[in-house]
Amino acid sequence: xxxxxxxxxxxxxxxxxxxxxxxxxxxxxxxxxxxxxxxxxxxxxxxxxxxxxxxxxxxxxxxxxxxxxxxxxxxxxxxxxxxxxxxxxxxxxxxxxxxxxxxxxxxxxxxxxxxxxxxxxxxxxxxxxxxxxxxxxxxxxxxxxxxxxxxxxxxxxxxxxxxxxxxxxxxxxxxxxxxxxxxxxxxxxxxxxxxxxxxxxxxxxxxxxxxxxxxxxxxxxxxxxxxxxxxxxxxxxxxxxxxxxxxxxxxxxxxxxxxxxxxxxxxxxxxxxxxxxxxxxxxxxxxxxxxxxxxxxxxxxxxxxxxxxxxxxxxxxxxxxxxxxxxxxxxxxxxxxxxxxxxxxxxxxxxxxxxxxxxxxxxxxxxxxxxxxxxxxxx
Numbered sequence: 001x002x003x004x005x006x007x008x009x010x011x012x013x014x015x016x017x018x019x020x021x022x023x024x025x026x027x028x029x030x031x032x033x034x035x036x037x038x039x040x041x042x043x044x045x046x047x048x049x050x051x052x053x054x055x056x057x058x059x060x061x062x063x064x065x066x067x068x069x070x071x072x073x074x075x076x077x078x079x080x081x082x083x084x085x086x087x088x089x090x091x092x093x094x095x096x097x098x099x100x101x102x103x104x105x106x107x108x109x110x111x112x113x114x115x116x117x118x119x120x121x122x123x124x125x126x127x128x129x130x131x132x133x134x135x136x137x138x139x140x141x142x143x144x145x146x147x148x149x150x151x152x153x154x155x156x157x158x159x160x161x162x163x164x165x166x167x168x169x170x171x172x173x174x175x176x177x178x179x180x181x182x183x184x185x186x187x188x189x190x191x192x193x194x195x196x197x198x199x200x201x202x203x204x205x206x207x208x209x210x211x212x213x214x215x216x217x218x219x220x221x222x223x224x225x226x227x228x229x230x231x232x233x234x235x236x237x238x239x240x241x242x243x244x245x246x247x248x249x250x251x252x253x254x255x256x257x258x259x260x261x262x263x264x265x266x267x268x269x270x271x272x273x274x275x276x277x278x279x280x281x282x283x284x285x286x287x288x289x290x291x292x293x294x295x296x297x298x299x300x301x302x303x304x305x306x307x308x309x310x311x312x313x314x315x316x317x318x319x320x321x322x323x324x325x326x327x328x329x330x331x332x333x334x335x336x337x338x339x340x341x342x343x344x345x346x347x348x349x350x351x352x353x354x355x356x357x358x359x360x361x362x363x364x365x366x367x368x369x370x371x372x373x374x375x376x377x378x379x
Contacts, residue, residue: 018141030154056108083110136259147248205319219365221342254306276304285359
């Protein structure tokens, strides 16, 4: 069978939207000391710029998707990207912390719209048999942002100031607006009688995907949020940047593999990703004074995790059927709640049982993942 040629111009615009979303979310962590000093608050308070972004996404994704169901898709995407440009500009010029917090909340709202749109948009750009590959191209923006965008933004922030890094993100968003206008086709919204949350939950397989999302994302973020602390405990505190680079490169390899096989092996790939992350967590959980073991485990972790966003977005899109946009919004909400929960649960475990407990919590949370994957809507 001849492989379908993907509309890369449109798909890479959506990839860039994913890239901007992740970079906007995580960049404050990379420039935290300078940002907190400039805004006159402590680093723990400045860290809430990341939290309020996630809250903005979690609390608005579902109601916004419902309210904009009938809107043309391109119009909605453009409004969200403009939202990023405005929010990053306000952050870059703000000298008062509450203003920066409000801007970050707006950015989180824009992110909720983008995440709810991306997978469905990608699926509509290609024939059904190539939907998984198209979503994989779009979701490549996530590991690229984590492995390249955030380190570059952090370097830029250190070299010329954190405000410059946010101005660059504004510039990327402005360019993206033009790219979307030129290269991304428009699609109609859903009919006014589209299924809502209750109907989406009743669609076979949706609940299973949401269970996997909650457990997998929570487990991943418990360890990822405190990776610097964990590495310090095993004598690798000076190698955090290298470890994260290994994780990012392996994640890109993971999403490439998923993109090649997802349209035929979605369920099997999800099981494989779960097993890879479980093996990595087990290796990190066993005390060892070997950097080689840590690097190998982190590479396995990245290889398994890299394709997870694509797998879950594709699975919930298949399962949601006519309620796909609502199901996507539910996944986005749950994903961000689990991200926030990872920081909280990880902090509690760190205080109560030390960094060595973090990998074992990941293993525990992957058990319901393996059980729920069996109820995924496709093989």
